[in-house]
Amino acid sequence: MATTTIDGRGSFCPGPLMELIAALKLAAVGDEIEVLSSDKGSANDIPAWINKVGHTHVGTTDKGGYWSILVKKAK
Amino acid sequence: MSKTILIVGGGLAGTIVANGMCRQLNSELRNGSVNITMLGTTETHMYQPGLLYVPFGRIREAELYRDQRRVLDRRVNFFVDPAKHIDVEKNQVTTEKGRTFKYDYLVLATGSRIMPQNIPGMAEAGHWFYDIEGARKLRTALNNFEGGKIIVNVNAPHKCPVAPLEVTFMLNEFFKGKGMSDKVEITYTYPIGRLHALEPVAHWSKPEFDKQGIKYETFFNTESVNPEKKTIRSMEGVELPFDLLITIPPHMGQQVIIDSDLGKGGWVPTNTKTLHREGSTNVFVVGDTTNIPISKAGSTAHFEADVLIDNLVSLVTEGAWAREYDGKVFCFVETGLGTGTYVWFDYKTPPNPGPPSQMIHWFKLAYNRLYWLSARGLL
Numbered sequence: 001m002a003t004t005t006i007d008g009r010g011s012f013c014p015g016p017l018m019e020l021i022a023a024l025k026l027a028a029v030g031d032e033i034e035v036l037s038s039d040k041g042s043a044n045d046i047p048a049w050i051n052k053v054g055h056t057h058v059g060t061t062d063k064g065g066y067w068s069i070l071v072k073k074a075k
Numbered sequence: 076m077s078k079t080i081l082i083v084g085g086g087l088a089g090t091i092v093a094n095g096m097c098r099q100l101n102s103e104l105r106n107g108s109v110n111i112t113m114l115g116t117t118e119t120h121m122y123q124p125g126l127l128y129v130p131f132g133r134i135r136e137a138e139l140y141r142d143q144r145r146v147l148d149r150r151v152n153f154f155v156d157p158a159k160h161i162d163v164e165k166n167q168v169t170t171e172k173g174r175t176f177k178y179d180y181l182v183l184a185t186g187s188r189i190m191p192q193n194i195p196g197m198a199e200a201g202h203w204f205y206d207i208e209g210a211r212k213l214r215t216a217l218n219n220f221e222g223g224k225i226i227v228n229v230n231a232p233h234k235c236p237v238a239p240l241e242v243t244f245m246l247n248e249f250f251k252g253k254g255m256s257d258k259v260e261i262t263y264t265y266p267i268g269r270l271h272a273l274e275p276v277a278h279w280s281k282p283e284f285d286k287q288g289i290k291y292e293t294f295f296n297t298e299s300v301n302p303e304k305k306t307i308r309s310m311e312g313v314e315l316p317f318d319l320l321i322t323i324p325p326h327m328g329q330q331v332i333i334d335s336d337l338g339k340g341g342w343v344p345t346n347t348k349t350l351h352r353e354g355s356t357n358v359f360v361v362g363d364t365t366n367i368p369i370s371k372a373g374s375t376a377h378f379e380a381d382v383l384i385d386n387l388v389s390l391v392t393e394g395a396w397a398r399e400y401d402g403k404v405f406c407f408v409e410t411g412l413g414t415g416t417y418v419w420f421d422y423k424t425p426p427n428p429g430p431p432s433q434m435i436h437w438f439k440l441a442y443n444r445l446y447w448l449s450a451r452g453l454l
Contacts, residue, residue, distance in 0.1 A: 004339075007347075010422045011368040013236055013404065014272040019368045021266050021296060022232035025193075025325065026340045045268055049294060053310045 002031045009038040009066050016042040017049060020071065024055065027073045032058065035069045043067040078109050078391055081178035083158045083168060083331075085115030085143055087123075087450060088362030088376035089184030094452030095384035097148035100391065104150050109391055112152040112178075114170060120146045121207070122446050124373060127238055129210035130217050131249055131412070134443065136207070146450050158185070161335040163358050180357050180387060183343055185332055187234055187363035187371060191324035194230070196300030201228075201322040204242065205235075216319055217249065222258030223318030226307060230297055230325040231266045234363055234371035237418070239263070239323045240271060240280055241409040246321075247287050248411045256288075262315060264295035264307075273426050276408070276418060283410070297322075326371070328364055342366035347422070348399040350383055359383055369422075370404045377449055378403040384452075407439040415439050 006023055008016030016037040023033050037043055046069045047057040058070040080096065082089045093113050103109035120143040128134035147153055156170040161183070168176045189205045191198040202216050203209040225246065229239040243263050250259045263270065263284070269277035270284065270291055284291055295309040300320065308314045328341020337343050337352070344353040345365035352358040361383050362376035369375060382400040389397040402422030408431075409415045415436035420426040448454040 006368060008368050010402070012273055012420050012425055013370045014232065014368070015267070016368075017267045018231045018272050022325075022340075025231075041274075049268070052294070053296070 002028070003034060004031065005034045005036065007036045008042070009036050015039070016069075017045055020046060024071075024073055029073055029075060031073050033071045033073070035071065036063075036066055037069065038066040040067070043069060046071070077107055078179045079177060080109065080111045080180045080182065080387060080391070081168060081176050082111070082113040082182040082184060083161065084182075084184035084186055084362075084364070085113055085117070085120065085147075085153070086184060086186045086362065086376070087373050088186070088364075088380050089113060089115075089182065090120065090143075090146060090450045091377060091380035091452055092182055092184065092361060092383055092387075093151045094146075094148045094450070095380065096387060097150050098452055099384065099388045103391065110152060111150065112176060113147065113154070114158050114168065114176065115143060115153060115155050116157045118143055118155055120450065122443070123205075124235065124238075124446070125443055126204050126207065126210045127241060127245070127409070128443075129207070130204050130213040130242075131245055132214065133412070138443070139207070141447060141450075146447065148452075158331045159334075161331060161337060163335075163337070163352065163355055166357070178357075180359070180390070182383065182387075183332070183337070183352065183358065183360045183364050184362050184376075185329040185341075185364050187326045187328055187341070189324040190327050191322065193325055193327075194297050194299060196302050197297070197322060197324060200300045200302035200305065201320045201324070203322050203324055204238075205233075205323065213321065217246075220259075220319055222255060223260070224316060225259060225261045225319045225321065226315055226317040227261065227263045228295070228297060228307060228320060228322040229263070229265050230323055232371065233323045233326050235406075236272060236370050236372065237276070237406050237408045239265075240276070242321065243289060244283070244287075244411045245409060247289055248413075252412070260290065262290040262292060264292045264297075264309070264315070266294070266296050268293050273418060273420075273428075275426050275428055279428055326363075332364065338366060347402070349386075349396075350379055350400055359387070367402075369402055370406070372404060372406055373446075374403075374405040378405075407435065407442065409436065409439060411436075
């Protein structure tokens with residue numbers, strides 16, 4: 001199992017969720033991806049999308065000014 | 076002892092870096108203390124943003140190409156000999172023809188490529204305009220289209236992030252011009268929950284889509300395409316029928332990056348400000364090749380290249396660092412066949428697109444020609 005971190009803070013385009021979608025395509029099942037986002041919308045959108053497509057939302061941590069969203073590729 | 080700057084890749088980023096350095100290193104190139112070498116994959120340089128106009132017959136193919144040797148400063152040692160292995164420990168690159176090039180400074184500018192084959196059925200059933208063969212095929216398909224459902228399908232990651240919106244607006248106007256609006260239904264699909272990654276662009280485009288009768292499906296990440304049934308299915312469980320599928324296929328970096336173990340998916344981990352390859356002090360990355368989470372676009376490559384030129388020149392001549400990349404990106408956005416707008420942003424400044432106008436569209440058309448001055452390092 002590998003863990004990758006996407007630092008999407010301050011990324012206006014393509015943004016944290018697009019970066020996560022791209023990273024999931026390259027990840028192996030069981031890999032974890034941590035997304036750092038300064039955008040509250042992403043902190044809500046990412047878990048919603050992850051649950052919809054059947055991966056695992058491990059957790060979200062408020063880091064004060066930004067969020068860490070941990071995701072596991074499940075299939 | 077002469078210092079060698081080796082550039083791998085002859086697209087826009089590599090070409091601007093090569094030409095820009097030549098302009099600032101006149102005496103060093105003359106006295107032989109610096110040499111600049113580029114390894115490219117083709118004899119020709121293509122203006123990639125021009126591909127958008129090919130399906131609509133709005134640009135001649137000949138306008139897209141120049142001889143790369145004529146675009147490059149004549150002092151650049153240019154070889155059409157693609158890199159096969161990049162060894163950042165030994166400071167050397169071996170090529171497909173079996174040559175070995177040593178370097179003092181390496182610039183990785185290998186770019187990205189479309190991968191329709193990564194989605195089942197997409198290569199068989201899809202049309203695209205991100206390469207010349209695809210753009211020609213799409214032009215024929217549009218000219219022969221008698222009506223029905225068109226899907227403009229966007230996949231992540233992809234370069235030129237506004238091109239999918241542009242092609243959608245242009246398609247709508249193209250068929251309107253042919254008097255076929257009532258026979259054509261356009262549906263645009265996008266991977267995240269709005270119409271564009273840039274929130275202000277998404278907010279602007281939604282009422283435009285509504286006004287123009289363009290349908291959309293957000294949170295649509297393509298799982299597969301069925302060429303027989305002519306349907307496209309998303310990971311989110313939505314299936315849409317089509318008569319013509321226009322896709323922006325997912326992209327990857329180049330195979331040589333993967334084979335050289337320099338980055339997953341062909342994207343090289345890169346410092347967002349210095350553009351150093353992570354872990355190297357003499358390897359720089361520019362353009363689509365980086366893994367920096369910003370737009371993969373010609374303007375990104377251009378602004379990064381400008382910074383890299385200053386830093387490389389400063390390092391070679393003074394042993395000092397010049398400046399950092401601020402994340403600047405600028406994109407024209409065609410909003411039809413006769414109007415356009417633009418958007419710019421950097422790491423700290425959010426984008427704020429202005430109202431579309433005919434003037435900006437004309438400026439974009441002018442830039443289609445001014446591009447060659449950018450590539451030459453003059454603009």
